[in-house]
Amino acid sequence: MSGRASDPIAIPESLWQRPQMTQALTSRDIRTVFHLVRQYTGASQTQIAIACGMTQGKVSETMKKGGRQILTLEVFERIADGLQMPDTARMTLGLAPRHFPPPTTTNAAVITPRDEPAGLVPASFLGSLDVEPDVEEGDPVRRRTFTKLAGASLFSAILADLPDDGAPLEGVEAFAAALAGYPALSSDPSPAALSMPRLTKAVATAKRTYQDCQYSTVIKSLPQLLADLRTACATYEGDTRLQAEALSAEAHHVAASILLKLDEEGLAWVAADRSMQAARNSQDLTIIGSSARIITHALMNDGHHGAATQTASTYAERISHDTDQRTPAFLSVYGALLLRGAVAAGHRTDRHTAATLLDEAQDAGRELGGDFNHRWTAFGPTNVQLHRVNIALQLGDAGAAIQEARRIDLDRIPLTERKATLLIDTSRALTQWGKHAKAYDVLRFAHQLAPEEISARPAVHRILRDLMATAPPSTKRQLRDFTTEIGVHL
Known part of the structure; x- marks a missing residue:
């Protein structure tokens, strides 16, 4: 929660242990460090600036893409001190810890050059350091000395503990490697791994698991599947x-969807583009239309709402013009594209276009005749209602959004991800309407239904922070206990 500029920043200890933070500290990526601090504490740029002895303008420039980079040791020290980094984080950043272990004075063994353990600092090097015995452990001189020591001694010790072939890539890094064609993910897959029945089943499982909001499960298996599909596309010929x-188009669609949920817009763009390339290569109009949905989503997440609206509308018109039969798969993709365009129009406050596309989608839902999941779209009349809630919310009509939500039978929504999305939108509308206790209750229910949709998504964390910022004290206490319970730090 954002406070006054003079308020101290309360950073949870767990933030320094998160993989994103560890990676940012290792690469001295202060831009990401500041963004993570803001994300998990709600601190303002001014609060960060005051804590780190910087101006708000310099913090703002540092946090911009392609902005100012921090390069000097003095500034790293100031930032580490200002954010009160624990010693493990300071060392990951390449700085000395604040607290050194006390020297052993009783029964201490004397290590000579002959019997010093491998990887530790030679006694001769220790003797050469110009350290005054009365310098306090936290003194900057002592820390600079430790930095020199770390560069000379810990480097070899750290490298000695690593396997020769490197640690396996995990999470978002594995996606990045797969999208870049990292060879370790695609080295000589067996014929069984490339069999079409196996690949078809694997893509369906990924889609289904994603729609069940089990994102961590999908993240573990999808990068290797993307690599196998790339190899299959280069190996097979003809109809196969x-x-x-x-299949590659569908799998990359899932990858882009997950990356967007994790706020990894750059990688999501790459995955969405790969999905569209594969869709065009497949020569299947419904696959092309489905991939256009994720392109539209990526455009919208990057703030290009006009381009997103046009993209969705153009592809919907194209597949409608070029398709001879209005099959369930066609109607589902067509209707889902119209809905995506309507959402984009809502974001740019284009009420007329949003209403027109919603009505056209509703007609497609009636023609389809029910709520289905053809081409993994979850499209049908109920999904149109869900989008009416979301678009009313985007247009600032919280009351209208709640009215729409009241008309929806949650049991008619077949997919967990769609149910969770409705609940989150409803909570946002209730917050806007000043019904904070009800907004909190809805979010708790959403977490029971789809835990990772609440605990893993930065966008939902921002919703929680908005609720925390405006709720009365009693709801704030409940919300604080809830977020602590699920491991989300506001």
Whole structure:
């Protein structure tokens, strides 16, 4: 929660242990460090600036993409001190810890050059350090001395503990490697791994698991699947290759969707583009239309709402014009594209276009005749209602959004991800309407239904912070206990 500029920043200890933070500290990426601090504490740029002895303008410039980079040791020290980094984080950043272990004075063994353990500092090097015995452990001189020591001694010790072939990539890094064609993920897959039945089943499982909001499960298996599909597309010919390209389009669609949920816009763009390339190679209009949905989503997440609206509308018109039969798969993709365009129009406050696309989607839902999941779209009349809630919210009509939500039978929504999305939108509308206790209750219910949708998504964390900022004290206490319970630090 954002406070007054003079308020101290309360950073939870667990933040320094998060993989994103560890990676940022290792690469001295202060931009990401500041963003993570803001994300998990709600601190303002001014609060960060005051804590770190910087101006707000310099913090703002540092946090911009391609902005100012921090390069000097003095500034790293000031930032580490200002954010009260624990010693493990300071050392990851390449700085000395604040607290050194006390020297052993009783029964201390004397290590000579002959019997010093491998990887530790030679006694001759220790003797050469110009350290005054009365310098306090936390003194900057002592810390600078330790920095020199770390560079000379810990480097070899750290490297000695690593396996020769490097640690396996995990999480978002594994996605980055797969999208870049990292060879370790695609080295000589077996014929069984490239069999079309196996790939078809694996893509369906990824789609289904994603729609069940089990994102961590998908993240573990999807990068290798993307690599296998790339190899299959390069290996097969004829109709089998077209089928492999269609599967690749769907798998990259899932990858982009997860990356967007994690606020990894850059990688999401790459995955969405790969999805569209594979869709075009498949020569299947419904696959092309489905991939256009994720392109639209990526455009919208990057703030290009006009381009997103146009993209969705154009592809919907194209597949409608070029398709001879209005099959359930076609109607589902067509209707889902219209809905995506309507959401984008809502974001740019284009009420007329949003209403027009919603009505066209509603007609497609009636023609489809029910709520289905053809081409993994979850499209049907109920999904149109869900989008009416979201768009009313985007247009600032919280009351209208709640009215729409009241008309929806939650049991008619077949997919967990869609249910969770409705609950989150409803909570946002209730917050805007000043019904904080009800907004909190809805979010708790959403977490029971889809824990990772609440605990893993930065966008939902921002919703929680908004609720915390405006709720009365009694709800704030409940919300604080809830977020602590699920491991989310506001």
